[in-house]
Amino acid sequence: xxxxxxxxxxxxxxxxxxxxxxxxxxxxxxxxxxxxxxxxxxxxxxxxxxxxxxxxxxxxxxxxxxxxxxxxxxxxxxxxxxxxxxxxxxxxxxxxxxxxxxxxxxxxxxxxxxxxxxxxxxxxxxxxxxxxxxxxxxxxxxxxxxxxxxxxxxxxxxxxxxxxxxxxxxxxxxxxxxxxxxxxxxxxxxxxxxxxxxxxxxxx
Numbered sequence: 001x002x003x004x005x006x007x008x009x010x011x012x013x014x015x016x017x018x019x020x021x022x023x024x025x026x027x028x029x030x031x032x033x034x035x036x037x038x039x040x041x042x043x044x045x046x047x048x049x050x051x052x053x054x055x056x057x058x059x060x061x062x063x064x065x066x067x068x069x070x071x072x073x074x075x076x077x078x079x080x081x082x083x084x085x086x087x088x089x090x091x092x093x094x095x096x097x098x099x100x101x102x103x104x105x106x107x108x109x110x111x112x113x114x115x116x117x118x119x120x121x122x123x124x125x126x127x128x129x130x131x132x133x134x135x136x137x138x139x140x141x142x143x144x145x146x147x148x149x150x151x152x153x154x155x156x157x158x159x160x161x162x163x164x165x166x167x168x169x170x171x172x173x174x175x176x177x178x179x180x181x182x183x184x185x186x187x188x189x190x191x192x193x194x195x196x197x198x199x200x201x202x203x204x
Contacts, residue, residue, distance in 0.1 A: 001054040001070075005062075016059055023052050035182070036189065083107050118142055130181040132170040147171045 004011050030045040037045070054070060061069035084107040086092035087100060094100045115121065118138045126134065139145030150168040151161070173180040 001051075001058045005058050011055075014055070014059070016056060019052065019055060019059075026052055031185075035185070080111070083111065127181055129166075129170060129184060132167055133174050133180050136167070136171045136174050145171070147175060 006012075026045070026048045030042075030049050033041040033045040053073070057068070057070040057073050061067050082089045084104050086103055086107065087094035092103055094103055112121065118141055119135075122131075122134055122138065124131065136145055148164070148168050148171075150172060151165050153165075156162050156165050170180045173183065
C-alpha cells in the first residue's frame with residue numbers, strides 16, 4: 001500500500017472521504033459473499049475490504065498533524081479486544097454468551113465513559129431496518145420502549161402508520177433474535193430470482 005500511494009497518481013489524489021463510496025460497496029459485496037457466495041468469493045471480498053483498511057491507514061500515516069499507521073490501528077484493536085475479553089485474558093469468568101456480553105458491555109462503557117447517551121456512537125448512516133433494530137435495543141435498554149401491536153397490512157392507511165408498523169415488526173424480530181435487515185435481503189434475493197425467471201419465460 002505504501003508503494004501504491006507513492007507511485008500511483010490516482011491513489012495519491014484520494015482522501016478518506018473519497019474512499020467512503022468504495023467502502024460502502026466493498027462492505028455490501030462482502031455481505032453478499034457471506035450470505036450467498038462461494039468460499040473463493042468470501043476470500044476475495046475479505047481481501048477487498050482489508051484493502052480499504054490499509055488504504056485509510058496509509059492516508060492517515062501521511063497526515064501532517066496527527067499521523068497514525070496500520071501498526072497503530074492493529075495495536076489499538078489488540079488493546080481493545082484484550083480489554084473486552086477479561087474472561088480470556090484476565091481473571092473474569094463467563095460460562096455463557098450472555099455473561100460474555102455483560103463483560104463486553106461493561107468494558108465498552110468504561111472505554112466510552114465520556115458518552116452521555118446510549119445513542120452516542122450509533123451511526124445514522126446504517127440501513128434503516130438495521131438502525132431501527134439498533135435503536136429499539138437502545139430504547140429497551142433505558143426503558144423507553146414496549147412492543148406495540150403489529151397492525152395487519154390492510155389496516156395501514158398512511159405512510160405514518162406504515163412507519164409505525166415497520167418499527168413494530170423490527171421490534172418483534174429483535175425480540176426473537178432475528179435480523180430484520182438480513183430477513184428482507186433474503187426475500188429480495190427471492191424476488192430477484194423470480195424477476196429473472198419471468199424475464200426468461202418472456203424471452204422464450
